[in-house]
Amino acid sequence: MLGIPLKDDDLVFCKPDGKPLLPNTVTHAWIKQGAHPKVVQERLGHAGIQITLDTYSHVAPGLQESAAKRFDDVLNGKYNKHEKEAIENLG
Secondary structure, eight states, X not given: OOSOOOOTXXXXXXXXXXXXXOTTHHHHHHHHTTOOXXXXXXXXXXXXXXXXXXXXXXXXXXXXHHHHHXXXXXXXXXXXXXHHHHHHHHO
């Protein structure tokens, strides 16, 4: 897309200095961003969701706290426009 021809050894994901990332870096980033485990499972090609959950649940220990905070924010009216629309569409 940039008009730069790719070579066989070019990387899709790399560090700013061009060195390769560790193999699970991208997957860990998905989990830490709160990507739904089913989406991660499909992207990684895991046969079942349990494989994904067993493999990556340790990566994001803050998921419980994050979910609790989002729930608290909704209960206290502290949510963004998209969350507000989703809540209004529920009922």
